Amino acid sequence: IDHWKGSTHALKGVGCVECHQAAHEDVDAFDHYGATIATIVTPKDCGRCHKTETAEFLASHHAKAGNILASLDNFLAETVEGSRVPFNPHSKTPGMDVDMVNGMASVNVGCKQCHGSKVALEGTDGSLITVDQLKPDKDGIPTSLEALALVKKDSNGRPVLHDSSWPNTGIGRLNLDGSRGSCSACHSRHDFSPRRARQPENCGKCHLGPDHPQKEIYEESKHGVAFRDLKEHMNLDAHDWVLGQDYTQAPTCATCHMSGHSRNGGRVTHDPGERISWTNRPPVSIVMDTDINGVVIKETDPVERQKLTVSSWQDKRQTMKDVCLHCHTQNYVNAFYKQYDDFIVNYNEKFAKPGTKIMTALKENELITKTEFDEEIEWTWFYLWHHEGRRARHGASMMAPDYAHWHGMYEVAERFYQELIPQAREIAHHAEEDGKADQAKAVLTLIDDILARPEHEWFESAKKLADAGQASLTPEGAASAVQVNAAAKADGDAKPDDSADNTTTTPDKPADSSADKEEKPE
Template sequence: MTVTAKQYIIGFLGLMFLASLVFVQMMEVERKKAESGKGVAHAVIPASSRSCVECHQKSSPGIIDHWQGSTHANKGVGCVECHKAAKEDIDAFDHYGSIIATIVTPKDCGRCHKTETEEFLASHHAKAGNILASLDNFLAETVEGSRVPFNPHSPTPGKEVDVVNGMASVNVGCRQCHGSKIALEGTNGSLITVDELKPDADGVPTNLEMVSLVKKDDNGRPVLHDGSWPNTGIGRLNLDGSRGSCSACHSRHDFSPRRARQPENCGKCHLGPDHPQKEIYEESKHGVAFRDLKEHMNLDAKHWVLGEDYTQAPTCASCHMSGHTRNGGKVTHDPGERLSWTNRPPVSLVMDTDINGAVIKEADPVERQKQIVSSWQDKRQEMKNVCLHCHTQNYVNAFYKQYDDFVVNYNEKFAKPGVAIMGELRKQELLTKQDFDEEIEWTWFYLWHHEGRRARHGASMMAPDYAHWHGMYEVAERFYQQLIPQAREIAEHAGESGKADQAQAVLDLIDDILARPEHEWFEQAKKLADAGPASVTTEAVAATTEDKAAPAETATPAAGGNEEAKSSDAPKADAAPKEPESEPAETDGK
C-alpha cells in the first residue's frame, strides 16, 4: 500500500470517526431530552429540614430516600412544612426545637392543596370512617373478635399473654382501609378522640378538661393509642376534626403521582370477595391493555391528561379521577363524581345526590327532584366523556344499556325479593334482633354483600367472569338453594311452635315471589309433578314462544332514568310489589 493511499484511508477513517461522534452527539441530545422530561430531582435540602435529614438519614433512611425523590423535595417542601404543628394542637410536641405532630392530616395537606382536599372531603372516600358502627364493623368487632378484652384460656408457650385484645381484627382489617378514630391515651386510662376534644375550625381542641388528661411519654410526647395508630385508612377520624388520610393513596414520603395513577394503589382496599374491583379491572380489556402498554403510558407526566399525555389504556384513576381533554384536564379527588349507580347497598341505587353528597332515597318523583343537586345522568355524562376518548358514542351508549339491564335484573330478580323476605322474617319476629346469629343472616349477607356486588362491579367494568360465574351464578345459587329453603324452614319451624299466622305470612310472600314469571321455572316442574303429569309440555312451550318478543318490551323502561328511580325505592320498604308486565323466565331454555 502506498503512502498516498494510506493518507486517503486515514482521511476517510477520520471522517468515519467523526460520523461516530456525531452519532454520540445525537445520543447525548436524546438522553438530555429524556432526562429533562423526568424532572430529575436534585438533592437540594431546604435549610428548615437539614437537621431532620441529617439525623433521619441514619435513623430511618427509607423515609429520607423516598422524600428526596418526591416533588416536595424538588420544590423545597421539607419535613417541617408538613409536620409542623401549633403549640395548642393536642398532638403537638417539641422535637429538637421544632413543634411538630406525628400525624399529618388533610387539614395539614389542605394548607397548600386546598382544592384537592375540598374535593376529597366531599367524596364517599372521606366518609369511609363512618362504618365504625355498621354491620361490617359488628362482624369484625363482635363476631370475629370481642368488643371487650378477655383473658386467654391457656398459655401461649414462649410468650406472655395477659389479655386478649378483641379489637385486633378491627384494627388490622377494617380500619386500615376505612380509617381509625385516632385516639390519645388519657392519664386515667380513657381514650381521647375527636369526640371528646371537640376541636374548633382550626383544629384546636375546645374541651380543655380533656386536654389536661392527655398522657405524655418521657420525651413529653402525647401517647397515641396503638389501636388507632399506625393507620392510613382513607376515612380516618383525626384529632383536629378533619376526616381522611391523603397518604391512603399518596403514600408517604414520596407522594408519588406515578404510583397513585396505577391500579395497584387502589388495590390496597378495592379487592377481595366483597368488591374485587382491582381483579375485575385486571380481567377486563382495560387492565390487559394497561399491563401490556404500561411503559408507554407516560406515568411520570406532570398532569397526565388522557388524550394528551397518553391514550394507551385507562387505569382506575383515568376513568374515576384523572383529567382528560374533554374536561380541560381537570382532576377530581371525588371518585364518585363519575358514577351513575351505587352498587354498594343490597339494592343498587342511581346516584342522584343531595346537597351533602348523599344518595337520595326519596321515591316520590317531585320530592326527589327537589333534593337533587347532582343527578345520576350528570355523573354518567362525566364518565362518558372519559369513554369517548377511545369509544364511539353508540358504543358507549350500548355498553351502558347492557350494564343498566344487568343491574336492574339483579335488583328486581334477587335483591328486592331478598330484602322483602328478610324484612318479613324480622317483621314477623321470626328472627332475633341480633345480626349474624342465624344462618339465613349469613346467607343473605353473602348474597348481596359479596356475590351481588361482585356481579354488579363485574358488569360495570367489563369483566365477564366476575359478572357471571363469580357473580350472578352464585347469587342465584345462594337465593334458590339457601335463602328460600332457609326462610321456609324458619317459617315451618315457627308454624310448628304455635306461630301459624306469622309463618303463613312469610310462606305466602315466598310463594308470591316464586310465582313471578322470572322465578316461575324454579318450582313449576315440582308443582306439576304434584298436580299430575298432563300439562307439563304445553306450559313450557308457551313460555318459550313469548321469549322472543319480550326483550324489546323490557328494554324501554330500563333505559329511562325515572323508571329505575321508581324501582329502586327504599330497600326495606319493598313489600313484594306485583309486576305489571309478565316477563318470561329467561332460563327456561336450559
C-alpha cells in the same frame, strides 16, 4: 428521608416541617429539636397548599369511609370475629405472656386500615381521648380543657397515640383536629409518587377481595389487559397526565374516576363519585342522585327527589361518558350503559328486592331475632348481596364477564334458590309448629307470591312437576314445566298474580329505599 429526597416535595423545597408543623395548641403537638410538630399529617394540613384537592376529597365518599365504624361490616369484625371487651385466653401461649385477649384486633388490623380509625390518644386515667372528647374548633384546636388535661405524655413530652388507632392510613380516618381522611391512603408517604397513585395496584390495597374485587375485575377486563401490555408507554411520570394528550394506550382506575382528559381541559377530581351513576354498595343498587352534602338520595317521590337533587345520576354518567369517548364512539358507549343498566335492574328485581322483602318479613313477624348473624339465613342473605351480588354488579360495571356471571349472578341465583328460599320456608314451618300460624302464613304467602312471578316460574313449576314424577330439574325439564304451565294459563286454569310486586327499578325510577336497610349513612 431517602424516599422524600426523590419526591416533588424535595425538588420544590417542601421539607419535613412544612407538612408536620403544628400549632402549640394542637393536642398532639410536641417539641422536636426546637420545632413544634405532630406525627400525624391530616387533610387539614395538606389543605394549606392543596386547597382544591382537599375540598374535593372532603366532599367525597372516600372521606366518609370511616362511617363503617357503625355498620354491619364492622359488627362482623368487632363482635362476630372478635369481642368489644377483652376476654380470657383458653390456655397459655408458649413463649408469650397473654393475660387478656384484645377482641378488637380484627377490626383494627382489617376494616380500619382501609376505612380509617378514630385516632385516639392515651389518657392518664386509662381512657381513650378522640375527636369526640376534644371537640376541636374549625381550626382544629381542641376546646375541651378537661380532655386536654387527661392526655398522657411520654418521657420526651410527646402525647401518646393509642396503638389501636395508629399506625393507620385509612382513607376515612377520623382525625384529632376534626378532619376526615388520610391523603397518604393514595399518595404514599414520603415520596408521594404520582406514578404510583395512577396505577391500579395503588387502589387495590382496599378495592379487592370477595366483596369488592374491583382490582381483579379490572385485571380481567380489556382495559386491564391493555394496561399490562402497554404500561411502559403511558407516560405515568408526566406532570399533568392528561388522557388524549399524554397517553391514549389504556385507562387505569385513576383515568376513569379521577384524572383529567382533553375533553374537560385536564381537570382532575379528588371525588371519584363525580363520575359514578349507580351505587352498587347496598343490597339494592341505587342511582347516584346526591344532595347538597353529597349523600345519595333515597327519597322515592319524584317531586321531592328533584327538590333534593344537587347532582343527578345523569350528570355523573355524562361526566364518565366524556372519558369513554376518547377511545369509543357514542353508540358504543351508549350500548355499554344499556347493557349495564339492564344487568343492574335484573339483579335488583329478580333477587335483591325479593330477598330484602323476605328478610324484612321474617324480622317484622319475629320469626328471627333482631341480632345480626345469629341465624343461618342472615349469613346466606349477606353472602348473596354483599359478596356475590356486589361481584356481579361490579363485574358488569367494568366489563368483566366472569365476575358478572360465574363469580356473580350464577352464585346469586344458587344462593337464592338453593339456600335463601328453603331456609326461609323452614323457619316459617318451624314457626307454625310453635303456634305462630299467622306470622308463618305471612312469610310463606310472600314467598309463594314471589315465586309465582314469571321470572321465577321455571323454578317452582319444574319443582312441582319433579315432585309429581313428571319432569326433572334439568334445563329441559324446567323449560318443559314452564311450557306446561303457560299452556294451563292459556286454557284459563291459572289465575293472574295480582298480589305480586310488578314494579321495576330503572335509572328513571329509583330503587325503593326500603331495600337499603342494611346500608348505613354514606
